[in-house]
Amino acid sequence: MGNEFIKDLFDKYLNNKSVFDNKEALSHAYIPENLLHRDKELEDIVSIVIPAIRQETPSNIFIFGKPGTGKTACVKHIGKELNDISSKKDISSNFLYLNCEMVDTQYRVLSNLLSYYGEDVPLAGWPTDKLYSKFIECIEKKRQIAIIVLDEIDKLVKKGGDDLLYNLSRINGDLADSKVSLIGISNDLKFTKYLDSRTLSSLGHEEIVFPPYNAEQLKDILNNRAKIAFNEGVLSEEVVPLCAAIAAQEHGDARKALDLLRMAGEMAERNNDVKITEEHVRKGKEKLEVDGTTEVIKTLPVHSKILIYSILLLEKCKKRGMITGEVYSLYERLCNVVHIERLTYRRAADLISELETLGLINTVLISKGRYGRTKNISLAVDIDTVERAIQDDERLQSITKISHSQQITLTNHLK
DNA sequence: AATCCACAGGAAGCCCGGGAAC
DNA sequence: GTTCCCGGGCTTCCTGTGGATT
Secondary structure (H helix, E strand, O other): OHHHHHHHHHHHHHHOOOOEOOHHHHOOOOOOOOOOOOHHHHHHHHHHHHHHHHOOOOOEEEEEEOOOOOHHHHHHHHHHHHHHHHHHOOOOEEEEEEEOOOOOOHHHHHHHHHHHOOOOOOOOOOOHHHHHHHHHHHHHHHOOEEEEEEEOHHHHHHHHOOHHHHHHHOHHHHOOOOEEEEEEEEOOOOHHHHOOHHHHHHHOEEEEEEOOOOHHHHHHHHHHHHHHHEOOOOEOOOHHHHHHHHHHHOOOOHHHHHHHHHHHHHHHHHOOOOOEOHHHHHHHHHHHHHHHHHHHHHOOOHHHHHHHHHHHHHHHHOOOOEEHHHHHHHHHHHHHHHOOOOOOHHHHHHHHHHHHHOOOEEEEEEEOHHHOEEEEEEEOOOHHHHHHHHHOOHHHHHHHOOOHHHHHHHHOOOO
16 A cells, blocks of 8 residues: 555656756756856966976966856866876876865875875874875876865965965975976965965965856856756746846855756756746745755754854844853853853854854954944844754753743843 | 953963874 | 874963943
8 A cells, every 4th residue: 555655656756757857967066068258267277387288387376266156167177188188298297186175284185195196195193294205205206297276275274374385385496306386276365364474475376366257157157057957948038047146146156056046946846847937946045045054053063053042042032233242151051051061262252253154143343442342243044944953953952942931031131 | 542341363282082103 | 002193172371452431
């Protein structure tokens, strides 16, 4: 009986005509054949990198631009081409790509670079200078121009300082037969200000800025991908322009535009609709937002959860803007209730800053004159979404499963 | 003009676990 | 085993500061 029912369900969904033909084309991992509207940027990079083909050292490059402006895609394309050409011409140049989001310490960067040369080093244990000299040894043996791409380089510098960059910028002095040049990619335009001036000067770099896409350009990009991704005739004509317009507002992020388009398709499919409409885009947008914040919050460490819950309660129970001190003293109370040892003020302040970088809250530095300087804090995302996500954590039941009046009592007389 | 609040945020260092080397 | 290095999370201690109030 049950089996029959399930079988029918499968039949029903399998026989559904999908709106998608090749959904992959909308995923982040997909690298398109042609990079639209990035001609100038591509040319700039190629013109700098080209000496590598002649066995000369290219200048170092810093590439800046908001997320989803095609920085990584452009660099990867060029890298592939460069490797192709040099293998044909029997030239030894090497394109090494690293993303510093995951690889965010000196040690890890070096060990990843080494793995490009087939050297497996342990993921901990060695002194870094040993890794460094091993790396030099490896390149030297190959007699090549190595171009090292450090994507999201700002993450690396903000965490580990610029020691590694300084060392890499001066590595050519330690090399006789090989040369290294760097390409740093950063979302943060002010990223160079985190660098020590001596690092900056020994890097001697060129800068390329990727401007955000405008709505028209985003439309081209989306249309291009939609042709591959969707079956013919499923898109109603207002869908692509709408996705483009929304993404253009949010600093021209092509990735976001593609997410919207994909999600719109998924909403249609879930509804068994054969045509994707404006309505699906709006629903999809909402779902992307809710899913995004839910996921972020669920993976937060407990203390961050308690902190954001403090902010949530204050938002619920008071109307005026809350400040760090209030958030912290409510956090202390909540910690007592759930029997979790509280962190110090200093640490909590750092966690609050992290919540801001995650986009969960907004903070504004304000001065209240005689009454001090502090941060004005507010939630940046939907309050119910946050509450539901926090409620999922069993450890926090004793503070989430309480009545509104109990919530108000908790927030009374802080400090 | 000086004061002084309520913090912000930097620096240093501790403790721990992972892992290599001796 | 002991001793070393790295890195993450955390505490302790610290200096710096915009502007309403004195």
